[in-house]
Amino acid sequence: MKKVLTIAGSDCSGGAGIQADLKTFSAHGVFGMSVIVSVVAENTSRVIDIQDITPDMIKKQIDAVFEDIEVDAVKIGMLSTPACMHAVAEKLKEYHPANVVVDPVMYAKNGCPLMEPTAVDTLIKTIIPFADVLTPNIPEAEKIADMRITSVADMEAAAKKIYSMGCKAIVIKGGHASGNAIDILYDGKDFYRFETSRIATKNTHGTGCTFSSAIASQLAKGLSVKDAVEKAKDYVTKAIEHSLDIGKGNGPTHHFYELYKYGLRDE
Numbered sequence: 001m002k003k004v005l006t007i008a009g010s011d012c013s014g015g016a017g018i019q020a021d022l023k024t025f026s027a028h029g030v031f032g033m034s035v036i037v038s039v040v041a042e043n044t045s046r047v048i049d050i051q052d053i054t055p056d057m058i059k060k061q062i063d064a065v066f067e068d069i070e071v072d073a074v075k076i077g078m079l080s081t082p083a084c085m086h087a088v089a090e091k092l093k094e095y096h097p098a099n100v101v102v103d104p105v106m107y108a109k110n111g112c113p114l115m116e117p118t119a120v121d122t123l124i125k126t127i128i129p130f131a132d133v134l135t136p137n138i139p140e141a142e143k144i145a146d147m148r149i150t151s152v153a154d155m156e157a158a159a160k161k162i163y164s165m166g167c168k169a170i171v172i173k174g175g176h177a178s179g180n181a182i183d184i185l186y187d188g189k190d191f192y193r194f195e196t197s198r199i200a201t202k203n204t205h206g207t208g209c210t211f212s213s214a215i216a217s218q219l220a221k222g223l224s225v226k227d228a229v230e231k232a233k234d235y236v237t238k239a240i241e242h243s244l245d246i247g248k249g250n251g252p253t254h255h256f257y258e259l260y261k262y263g264l265r266d267e
């Protein structure tokens with residue numbers, strides 16, 4: 001069985017962060033492991049507080065996984081401070097894992113910040129160069145590329161700019177635009193476009209975590225970046241189509257909708 005590690009924050013309400021990542025890994029039939037970087041008291045409506053794990057403890061968790069288990073892919077999510085980023089970067093340098101997918105989480109869907117605004121420079125210098133695939137949404141790409149994005153042409157220009165910062169491929173996600181949900185992949189050579197109709201739902205908590213973890217799972221299984229992104233786009237689209245009306249705000253994506261068919265789950 002392929003083994004995939006998430007290094008990210010914990011969402012106690014279960015829709016995003018580590019919890020969404022592990023659900024996505026299970027749905028893909030890979031063995032999920034987790035290094036918790038921050039504990040976030042959040043739900044479908046708001047972020048109440050964030051407690052970062054110490055850099056020393058982040059590094060010890062990463063050591064515990066890598067000294068014992070062969071890791072086929074790593075997904076990196078919320079890294080709230082430069083100290084967290086330096087801790088993770090030090091260990092990526094030491095273990096140089098294959099198939100690193102970085103979701104540069106900056107805000108929750110409800111607008112609450114999950115990364116210190118001044119940490120963007122550190123993210124660019126210490127984490128982005130390790131990314132085999134970087135998956136910013138539009139507001140995150142705007143911050144990293146330091147430009148406004150209002151069209152697909154802008155997404156492509158931003159992708160080129162961010163690619164030059166050292167990642168091997170970049171997907172800019174179109175969840176925050178209007179019209180069809182268009183994601184752009186750039187691998188330094190070619191652009192690819194992945195497009196679906198926009199699903200009319202408020203229940204999109206955890207879409208970015210789901211998408212990046214699906215890419216990591218597919219890379220672990222040996223797919224090319226283009227094929228992994230294509231399959232991840234299909235997966236997240238179905239997970240949004242079947243999203244759950246849980247909580248008072250943006251409900252979560254659904255990872256086990258297939259199981260209804262076999263009577264393994266009730267709803």
Ligand SMILES: Nc1ncnc2c1ncn2[C@@H]1O[C@H](COP(=O)(O)OP(=O)(O)O)[C@@H](O)[C@H]1O
Pocket residue numbers: 136137138173174175176181182183196197198199200201204206207208209211233236237240
């Ligand atoms: N309403 C929607 N309908 C269809 N696809 C969506 C919708 N919202 C987001 N997506 C897709 O979900 C994935 C995650 O995108 P996005 O929501 O922008 O990420 P994030 O959660 O990081 O803000 C992308 O593939 C995007 O196109």
Ligand SMILES: Cc1ncc(COP(=O)(O)OP(=O)(O)O)c(N)n1
Pocket residue numbers: 008009010011015016017018040042077078105107108109110114204205206207208209210
């Ligand atoms: C702990 C934690 N990590 C990441 C997020 C953001 O998740 P994402 O899938 O990018 O988007 P939303 O869930 O905010 O829609 C989070 N909220 N919490």
